[in-house]
Amino acid sequence: MLCQELHRDELAEKYLNGQLDPAAQDEFEVHILECVQCLRQVEAVQNLRQELDERAHQTRAYSQVEHSRFHWKWVTIATFSLVICGLGAIELGRMKSSKSAGTHVPAPASAASSASSSTSSSAPLTADNREVNGRNYINFTLNDSHVTRDKAPSTGSSPSTGLNLKGQRARSNLVNVDGADATDNSVNGIRSSVERHVTAANQQPPVLERTHTPEIGSDEAAKELFRLGTVQAPPYTFSGFASSSGHGASLDPGALSGKPRRSPNSQARPFFRDAMDAYVDKRYADATDLLEQAAKAEPNAADVNFYLGVCRLLRAKPTDSIAPLQAVLVNVNANAKGNDTSPWAQAAHFYLAKADIQIGDLADAEAQLQSAATLTGRLSAEARSELTRLQAVRASEKPRIPGSPNP
Amino acid sequence: MQEEPPVASATMSEANAAAVVLAQRILAGDRSAEDELVSTYRRGVFVIAVARTRDRDAALDLTQEILIAILKALRSGQLRESTKLAAFIQGTARNLINNYLRTKAHHAEVELDDEAYSADAVEELESLERRRLVQRELESFSITDRQILLLSLVDGHSLAEVAQRLNLSHEAVRARKSRAVRKITKKFARMSQT
Helix, strand or coil: CCHHHHHHCCHHHHHHCCCCCHHHHHHHHHHHHHCHHHHHHHHHHHHHHHHHHHCHHHHHHHHHHHHHHHHHHHHHHHHHHHHHHHHHHHHHHHHHHHHHHHCCCCCCCCCCCCCCCCCCCCCCCCHHHCCCCCCCHHHCCHHHCCCCCCCCCCCCCCCCCCCEECCCCCCCCCCCCCCCCCCCCEECCEECHHHHHHHHHHCCCCCCCCCCCCEECCHHHHHHHHHHHCCCCCCCCCCCCCCCCCHHHHHCHHHHHCCCCCCCCCCHHHHHHHHHHHHHCCCHHHHHHHHHHHHHHCCCCHHHHHHHHHHHHHCCCHHHHHHHHHHHHHHHHHHCECCECCHHHHHHHHHHHHHHHHHCCHHHHHHHHHHHHHCCCCCHHHHHHHHHHHHHHHHHCCCCCCCCCCC | CCCCCCHHHHHHHHHHHHHHHHHHHHHCCCHHHHHHHHHHHHHHHHHHHHHHHCCHHHHHHHHHHHHHHHHHHHHCCCCCCHHHHHHHHHHHHHHHHHHHHHHCCCCCCCCCCHHHHCCCHHHHHHHHHHHHHHHHHHHHCCHHHHHHHHHHHHCCCCHHHHHHHHCCCHHHHHHHHHHHHHHHHHHHHHHHHC
């Protein structure tokens, strides 16, 4: 293998993505053991992948919000510019009109202008005796302009869910000349369609079914809660291996329970395996149905309940996800021996917090994150980080957020 | 058109020659040669272990195990063709990693001193520094660049798919990705040299 081949065919990426056949993989590995330059390149891409993987959630959420904001920012600017130009033209016209009245300059005649034109001029009105920039200005009205009602693209019905910022109903970002507003589901500049974009990017279903909406007083707080409430599917791999980066690593059933995945009830396992097949394929609806079947046969199985809760959460049913996730905790606590807590507990607390954030129960979300942060596991750091962020949001919005103690 | 000098080939020939000598020194019981082998191949073995297991913690343990197994084999003269040291190391690494993946339990049955071949503090620091470098570079990229890298390197989407998702042209995605990866790779290589 030549170094040029490695660069030309992007073999490093293919290798790291597991896209090389076994023979090519072996050849590639021998090459990087012999060639320091190529090894450095693979290391760089590997490190880059790890970093990207660790902040994938942030990048996806942030980029979609930014993308959406960018689009509307320019539409808003363009509309403002048009309106300001229109108003400026009117004002200029008025100024010239009053100026011409003061200097007895013949004003253009028209029925509409007679009221404003106080001149007693009887000069014939031709195109030549009008002021250069004042022609027909009297007749200029907004009706003649091309600025019309908000032409915001339809994005569906008005929001009945989502965060209600500053207690106001959602309004368009666009300025409407006639004072009417068009429904566009925007929430202080963040359109609800962001959710759908994020979903498309993540290939995950929308996650924001909110049963009651906390009134958030600032854009930043709302965005932060949006980020905190967004759920990324914890990976599940049949080989028992998950990427060590990110929180998904600890969510492999084998890894979490610390023992082989064997159930006393073998009848439920086919359902569970099929469900996990569907889960890996991101067919969360199928996975949910199968997990519900598995849960009937194994009501106390931590893995079944956990993934059922996660699937419901991913299908925008945070309220329904709470019961199975709590069942995980009940089962885990019942089987706990001394201080030996199952890693399922931490994962269940973590995703319960996500569900709570989505339904607006921030007090309970904080409690769940606290529990997750105190437990040992790979979600500890992420739980601590999210806890701090949630506490910051709650502290800044305390008077408005339900669940906060009254000041 | 001037032909590019075969730098890589020359480097690899030298590496092969050095590998032969190294294998012979280990067979002769030279402990410093063992240290040299470990420092030469540790990073490569670790990269392979991470790529195959996708688990850095497991890869760290496996790297130890693989290096110890290789040293044991070299000491007992199991390497038939000393020119193929890299292939021997890769084969050993592959087999041990596959065993690990099959059993998910790796109990190193070794008589060698583990501590002698564990990653030293300098190596740990270097690894940390490399990570910081990547973090810094990543921070400096635009959100679009980061998204391109995420979709292509982590999610495994083709450039065409990435272009479609981000509403960019294929060429723009290719250029942006290539520039970003090249930038990081260059800095990475520069840091490794210093």
